[in-house]
Amino acid sequence: MPADFKWTEPRTWFRVAQPSGESTQLSRRHVYILPTRYGWLYALLLLATLTGAINYSLSMGFAMTFWLAGLGSVSMLHTWRNLAHLKISPYRAQPVIAGQPALFEFKVSEENNRARYAVNAMFQGQGQDCRDIPALADSIFKLTLPTQRRGWLKAPRVVFSTQFPLSLFNVWAYAEIDHNCLVYPAPGPHSLAMASPDMQAKEGQQHSLQGNDDFAGHRTYQFGDSPKRVDWKASSREQGLLTKLFQGEATSTLWLDWRTTTDDNTESRISQLARWVVDAENNHLSYGLRLPQLEVKPHSGSAHYHQCMTALALM
Amino acid sequence: MQAPSQPRMPHLLWLLFALSCTFGLHAFNLHYWISIAFAGLAIWRYLIEKYQWPYPPLWLRLPMTILGGVAVLGTYGSLFGRDASVALFAVMIALKLLETRNARDYIVMIMLGYFLTINTLLFSQAMWVSFAILLPIMALTACLIAVSHPNATLPWATQAKLSGKLLLQSVPIMLVLFVLFPRIPGPIWGIPHDAYKGMTGLSDSMEFGTISDLSLSSKIAFRAEFQSAIPDNSALYWRGPVLWHQEGRRWRMTSDTLPLKQESLEVFGSRVDYTITLEPHNKNWLLLLDMPIALPADAYAKHDLQILTKQPVRTRIRYAGQAHPQYKLGQTLGERERTLALQLLEDENPKTLQLAAQWRKDLAAPLDIVNAALRMFREQEFIYTLAPPRLGENPVDDFLFNIRRGFCEHYASSFVYLMRAAGVPARIVTGYQGGEINPNGNYLIVRQSDAHAWAEVWLKDKGWVRVDPTSAVAPNRIEYGISNSVSDANLLPILARQDYPILKKLYLNWDAINNGWNQWVLGYDEQKQLQLLKKLLGEKIAWGDIGLLLMSVLIGLMLVISYLLLRNKTIILDPLRKTYQQFLSKLGKIGLVKANHEGAIEFGERAAQRLPEQVSEIEAISRLYSDLQYASLDKTDNRHQTALQLLKQLVKNFKIN
Numbered sequence: 001m002p003a004d005f006k007w008t009e010p011r012t013w014f015r016v017a018q019p020s021g022e023s024t025q026l027s028r029r030h031v032y033i034l035p036t037r038y039g040w041l042y043a044l045l046l047l048a049t050l051t052g053a054i055n056y057s058l059s060m061g062f063a064m065t066f067w068l069a070g071l072g073s074v075s076m077l078h079t080w081r082n083l084a085h086l087k088i089s090p091y092r093a094q095p096v097i098a099g100q101p102a103l104f105e106f107k108v109s110e111e112n113n114r115a116r117y118a119v120n121a122m123f124q125g126q127g128q129d130c131r132d133i134p135a136l137a138d139s140i141f142k143l144t145l146p147t148q149r150r151g152w153l154k155a156p157r158v159v160f161s162t163q164f165p166l167s168l169f170n171v172w173a174y175a176e177i178d179h180n181c182l183v184y185p186a187p188g189p190h191s192l193a194m195a196s197p198d199m200q201a202k203e204g205q206q207h208s209l210q211g212n213d214d215f216a217g218h219r220t221y222q223f224g225d226s227p228k229r230v231d232w233k234a235s236s237r238e239q240g241l242l243t244k245l246f247q248g249e250a251t252s253t254l255w256l257d258w259r260t261t262t263d264d265n266t267e268s269r270i271s272q273l274a275r276w277v278v279d280a281e282n283n284h285l286s287y288g289l290r291l292p293q294l295e296v297k298p299h300s301g302s303a304h305y306h307q308c309m310t311a312l313a314l315m
Numbered sequence: 316m317q318a319p320s321q322p323r324m325p326h327l328l329w330l331l332f333a334l335s336c337t338f339g340l341h342a343f344n345l346h347y348w349i350s351i352a353f354a355g356l357a358i359w360r361y362l363i364e365k366y367q368w369p370y371p372p373l374w375l376r377l378p379m380t381i382l383g384g385v386a387v388l389g390t391y392g393s394l395f396g397r398d399a400s401v402a403l404f405a406v407m408i409a410l411k412l413l414e415t416r417n418a419r420d421y422i423v424m425i426m427l428g429y430f431l432t433i434n435t436l437l438f439s440q441a442m443w444v445s446f447a448i449l450l451p452i453m454a455l456t457a458c459l460i461a462v463s464h465p466n467a468t469l470p471w472a473t474q475a476k477l478s479g480k481l482l483l484q485s486v487p488i489m490l491v492l493f494v495l496f497p498r499i500p501g502p503i504w505g506i507p508h509d510a511y512k513g514m515t516g517l518s519d520s521m522e523f524g525t526i527s528d529l530s531l532s533s534k535i536a537f538r539a540e541f542q543s544a545i546p547d548n549s550a551l552y553w554r555g556p557v558l559w560h561q562e563g564r565r566w567r568m569t570s571d572t573l574p575l576k577q578e579s580l581e582v583f584g585s586r587v588d589y590t591i592t593l594e595p596h597n598k599n600w601l602l603l604l605d606m607p608i609a610l611p612a613d614a615y616a617k618h619d620l621q622i623l624t625k626q627p628v629r630t631r632i633r634y635a636g637q638a639h640p641q642y643k644l645g646q647t648l649g650e651r652e653r654t655l656a657l658q659l660l661e662d663e664n665p666k667t668l669q670l671a672a673q674w675r676k677d678l679a680a681p682l683d684i685v686n687a688a689l690r691m692f693r694e695q696e697f698i699y700t701l702a703p704p705r706l707g708e709n710p711v712d713d714f715l716f717n718i719r720r721g722f723c724e725h726y727a728s729s730f731v732y733l734m735r736a737a738g739v740p741a742r743i744v745t746g747y748q749g750g751e752i753n754p755n756g757n758y759l760i761v762r763q764s765d766a767h768a769w770a771e772v773w774l775k776d777k778g779w780v781r782v783d784p785t786s787a788v789a790p791n792r793i794e795y796g797i798s799n800s801v802s803d804a805n806l807l808p809i810l811a812r813q814d815y816p817i818l819k820k821l822y823l824n825w826d827a828i829n830n831g832w833n834q835w836v837l838g839y840d841e842q843k844q845l846q847l848l849k850k851l852l853g854e855k856i857a858w859g860d861i862g863l864l865l866m867s868v869l870i871g872l873m874l875v876i877s878y879l880l881l882r883n884k885t886i887i888l889d890p891l892r893k894t895y896q897q898f899l900s901k902l903g904k905i906g907l908v909k910a911n912h913e914g915a916i917e918f919g920e921r922a923a924q925r926l927p928e929q930v931s932e933i934e935a936i937s938r939l940y941s942d943l944q945y946a947s948l949d950k951t952d953n954r955h956q957t958a959l960q961l962l963k964q965l966v967k968n969f970k971i972n
Binding site for chain 2: 022038041042045048049052054056057058059060061062063064065066067068069070071073074075077078080081084091092107117118120130136163164165166167
């Protein structure tokens with residue numbers, strides 16, 4: 001009986017396989033079995049044929065009924081062993097932005113030299129994946145989970161189940177797996193104005209904006225570009241708004257600063273910063289992030305983006 | 316909870332294959348239109364799957380279902396009874412094919428398919444049927460496996476193999492249950508009246524032609540094993556219904572309600588002990604060798620020593636018999652019995668009546684009258700034939716004075732008619748005469764073609780004496796059996812004839828196997844069960860112990876099977892993995908642990924950073940391992956083996972400084 005057993009709490013009636021080290025093993029103590037509704041139907045069928053065999057004194061009727069009864073019992077063992085002794089370890093979980101589904105990947109290893117078929121995994125009620133696991137090999141199960149809040153998202157309890165080979169029995173096990181997915185804050189709405197580069201200039205990047213008059217080219221308008229710099233003439237020729245770029249600006253550095261965010265609410269300020277990080281990343285800008293307790297040096301590229309978002313997620 | 320998967324073509328093919336096998340077996344039992352309807356519906360369902368046709372809507376399926384029911388009602392005249400209810404069930408299954416779409420429908424269909432397959436045993440439990448139904452059972456199981464695999468990626472051969480494996484693994488359970496499950500004598504409720512249709516055998520009445528018709532059947536009536544030597548063919552008179560009442564062309568048994576005196580029986584000479592395995596004939600008499608001196612269990616003797624059972628014989632039964640070929644039956648003849656034994660409708664067959672009256676006048680002694688009749692059969696042009704012509708208005712006259720061609724019932728009935736007309740009490744006895752010895756197993760096979768009719772006359776001081784008028788016409792019939800005596804033996808079923816010795820030999824071998832099957836598989840009932848257990852476990856065992864025995868044996872068996880199937884096998888790593896594991900454990904000692912998600916190369920690079928002096932070794936091992944693992948080389952390939960040897964050497968020499 002599980003340690004935290006309580007009559008009133010059905011959730012506590014079952015043992016849950018706990019991680020030991022990196023992986024979690026579905027040992028025989030964690031594997032439960034019950035007939036499915038098809039199992040009951042099968043039992044009813046056998047009862048009917050048995051009654052017929054008795055009534056008509058059909059010796060072969062007895063034999064076939066007993067054979068099918070044997071088949072049911074053997075399938076029970078096969079179903080059980082299709083799940084038992086699997087080892088599950090966390091594999092990957094790419095960070096996601098809050099609101100997008102998190103994708104948890106689990107590595108399920110077969111170590112008993114028996115191929116497993118149609119093993120089903122799901123978080124209770126959500127996400128589902130069904131795969132085969134070859135003998136002495138691994139399969140990666142992918143389960144999605146909706147996200148709402150930024151920060152670490154711990155994988156909930158996973159239910160592994162199978163009904164293979166005959167669907168007469170359902171075998172299942174609960175497993176806690178030490179797996180976490182980082183959820184980045186959701187970027188705020190586009191309407192929030194990014195601190196303008198002009199304003200940034202005053203903040204310490206004066207030198208980079210010196211060549212303001214050296215026209216260097218155009219780029220598509222982005223939120224936060226000063227209306228003064230929109231090239232209206234060029235925009236009317238082309239489709240969409242164009243912003244004039246000046247010498248030195250392509251490499252100009254943005255400082256995305258906690259203090260320049262407009263809202264009072266912490267979460268709103270974080271999502272505003274997240275919006276700026278996403279926009280800056282999309283435009284291949286070099287940007288730095290300044291938070292109350294942390295400063296990320298200006299840089300650009302994917303690794304930098306993830307560093308900034310991680311900082312925001314865990315703030 | 317399982318992924319909702321749509322079964323596809325492979326699933327459908329399994330299902331259609333299994334059901335085709337089942338309907339194929341049922342084709343012998345059900346009206347042919349049902350097989351045709353199934354074939355049509357199966358093809359329709361196949362085309363739906365193949366060309367993505369729409370499924371027929373309810374407004375089409377509903378009238379089809381009603382039509383199916385009405386058609387069964389029209390064909391069988393009822394929806395109940397064995398034939399009609401199986402037919403209805405089969406038709407409904409065939410129709411249900413058209414609404415079998417998702418996994419749930421398939422599984423329900425498979426269950427119904429199992430039921431329909433087992434239903435074939437209601438019609439025949441012959442050995443070949445019992446083996447043939449394994450094919451649909453296996454196919455249904457394979458289909459269930461396919462449906463249970465939502466990704467539907469298993470190859471069909473794997474499904475078939477797994478199905479066979481599961482069925483084989485369940486054989487021990489089947490055997491234990493078969494032997495030990497307490498056999499409750501049926502029936503629990505009423506059995507449909509048509510359940511025993513198609514059983515052949517003697518009837519409780521006889522007309523001209525009934526026995527010659529029966530003689531055309533090669534079906535087995537019963538088999539007899541003799542504990543003593545098998546008596547001569549001429550002594551093998553197997554007693555069946557005794558017919559007293561003459562009603563024109565028809566002879567009938569006496570009614571059970573008539574209070575007639577039991578005939579006395581004195582026996583002499585040696586006793587014959589034998590055991591009969593009687594095929595079910597749905598009539599309540601047993602066949603025993605003349606004259607029986609002991610009654611099988613649950614049987615009783617009529618006044619004329621016809622042996623009856625309380626229930627019609629509807630399953631194959633086995634009983635012991637004891638007979639004395641020499642006997643004296645019915646010392647005295649009561650007034651009522653004499654009247655019955657002389658009863659005759661006297662308004663027909665004037666020529667016969669005239670002949671009898673003549674004999675009665677000329678020959679006073681009854682024995683002389685009997686001999687006169689036999690002499691007539693022997694000396695005049697009477698022919699023993701399986702295909703007697705139809706007899707006219709006065710059948711006995713027509714037979715005796717005109718046609719003179721007949722089978723045993725013609726001779727027996729006209730003889731008895733003559734005797735009664737001449738004042739000699741006489742009756743007809745029907746049964747079987749002779750049989751064929753099967754040297755494989757030393758038993759006697761008695762077929763319907765051995766059916767026979769003879770006469771018994773009552774003579775003062777001698778009692779009821781058997782007189783076989785057929786023997787006067789065709790002595791070989793009694794000495795050597797029917798195939799040596801009848802003028803048109805080619806009308807006989809091939810197996811009752813003499814002209815195909817090899818075929819006959821094969822048949823006799825086959826019959827010996829069949830006999831074993833009947834005795835030990837089909838005939839395994841509550842008595843056999845108790846008998847077997849007593850033999851195995853001693854006499855003390857009682858009926859009530861069987862349940863306990865079954866439970867303990869079954870639990871023991873399940874434990875063994877569970878152990879064999881579920882034991883957590885010690886993992887035998889393949890040599891490649893084992894070698895690499897040694898390498899990992901060497902690195903593990905200095906805290907370098909390969910993470911699960913890390914590949915061998917990745918980990919090698921990390922290890923090389925920690926151990927810069929051994930970069931080349933680590934890299935070599937990692938690369939070799941990775942190559943061996945992912946190269947699709949056969950494990951027995953020479954190149955694989957040499958590379959593995961190299962890896963083993965490298966790992967062995969690898970030391971952390």
